[in-house]
Amino acid sequence: MDSTQICLAQRPVGEPDASTFTTHIQPLPDLQDGQVALAIRYLSLDPYMRGRLSAAKSYADPVEIGAVMVGGTVGEVVESRFEGLAPGDVVLSYSGWQSAAIAEGSQVRKLDPSLAPVTTALGVLGMPGFTAYAGLLEIGRPQEGETVVVAAATGPVGSAVGQIARIKGARAVGIAGGPDKVRALTEQFGFDAAVDHRAPDFVDQLKAATPDGIDVYFENVGGHVFDGVRRQLNNRARMPVCGLVANYNLTSQPVGPDQLAGFLGQVLTKSLTVRGFIQDEFTRSHGRDFVRDMGAWLADGRVRYLEDIVEGLENAPAAFAGMLRGDNFGKLVIKV
């Protein structure tokens, strides 16, 4: 079986573009005992992947030049030498940007298409949903009546953060780019208020939307949104930091003045908690609760999700670059 593979050609300086990736068609190796051969149906595109393109030290190793780009995938088993998986089974795997793959049977998770659309394993029921759940509940710890703010709020993490905040009795304020997304926040996701970070009066909109200040800011974007939000933080506010999309393509430090001392001063005088995390540190402590809670919330309609499905693996590079600019509307998934 051949696999069409999108590989890292060179590390991007700034935004990834056509020169960042290259496509190969590669025959897959023979199947060994314990393995399954997969036809990839869906590929998840997520902001964290920008980090894997850089050689900079991080919590995960960078993708090597020439290697298949990494990513979560939903695939169909076409051949199995693993007990418990048979052709036709649909599984979650981490096969990356390619059309077919060999995987260890023990490393994939079988999905039940009758419970929820299989793409949700890449979104609201998968890593992004769990990021929202664990980061908000374990670090953000929203209390009844508090105000929770999240940006990229139509995205898979942001939309879950806002809806879980409301389930916990907090007031949810979403930030998104452009009037369509802002409208979706209140109309489709039930946010209490929504703010357009592209509007010239963004900071004033935000102030008006958070009359009691901000108790939890779930940080996934950075940039000018963070600059606006931080001035509204209350004493003892919590700030889970799970992403900084607006900063990922930065090629140099922003010009001064240097605001770091001022921010630390704010951390001190307001007794702020700022805590970076990656979701897998919470798998053991919160994984089981997440599956139970999020499954129930989806079933009873208290949590909704939005998917932005792009057809064709060959469109992954452009869709990925667009996502870093905020072009996607909902969880971005490639239909391979």
Place this chain on the structure above:
Amino acid sequence: MDSTQICLAQRPVGEPDASTFTTHIQPLPDLQDGQVALAIRYLSLDPYMRGRLSAAKSYADPVEIGAVMVGGTVGEVVESRFEGLAPGDVVLSYSGWQSAAIAEGSQVRKLDPSLAPVTTALGVLGMPGFTAYAGLLEIGRPQEGETVVVAAATGPVGSAVGQIARIKGARAVGIAGGPDKVRALTEQFGFDAAVDHRAPDFVDQLKAATPDGIDVYFENVGGHVFDGVRRQLNNRARMPVCGLVANYNLTSQPVGPDQLAGFLGQVLTKSLTVRGFIQDEFTRSHGRDFVRDMGAWLADGRVRYLEDIVEGLENAPAAFAGMLRGDNFGKLVIKV
């Protein structure tokens, strides 16, 4: 009874100087039921007082222009209309920069001079010691074998942080200014290593002293020490923020580039915890344990302390300004 009072004359821009304070002699009001009259013996000088000189919003109200400067004090009861306190008793009060004061009997704490020198109620057994204890144990959470770094390490907070870290099985690295203080860290306080932040090769010294990186940085200074330390922070490092002395006299934001986005990136990729605090939020949860533990550690010599006692209330302004520059050597106390 008259009181010599040092009052705030004007809010300083940058370093406080001779024009910041003014001295008055003021007769005290008549003693009311429930009150005690105190002859102040010792006044504590602490970095947090710089914050009270500014009108900027903080966790505590600023000192009003014309008001007596605030501060912790040890005084002797000279007259009492409060049951349970009699002339000759020595008490901890918050009477500020003055030679005599009226206090509510219920608001002072009687000290036992036979247990420990009464000045320790302003230092290792008082607010600074508790700041170190609660911030390190509750936020820093040092584990056996981890590396804990603290600056202003001969001071009352820093020296306690290092010694408690060692009691908990961690490696303690102290940062101080000048060779005498650096020597005191290893020789008097038992730090595992000590680094001079005034040395031109400070960053290299720090790297050499932290070969396994830094797991806990107890932040009380900010400035170039923080800049050096943060490059050495390990994944999942914790940073209790209790002070930023180096920044208190800043009159404008430092020139660029803006390092805030870079720092947030570090918080994200290293899953750092940055948490500002003031000690009194932990009084209820840790106050009793502190009294028990620190008392025992002082008694058995596992914790030592150093006092820098300056004679004369009139010298408080100059001593205070010097402390902000790092001139003091140990807990700064004015003998009134």
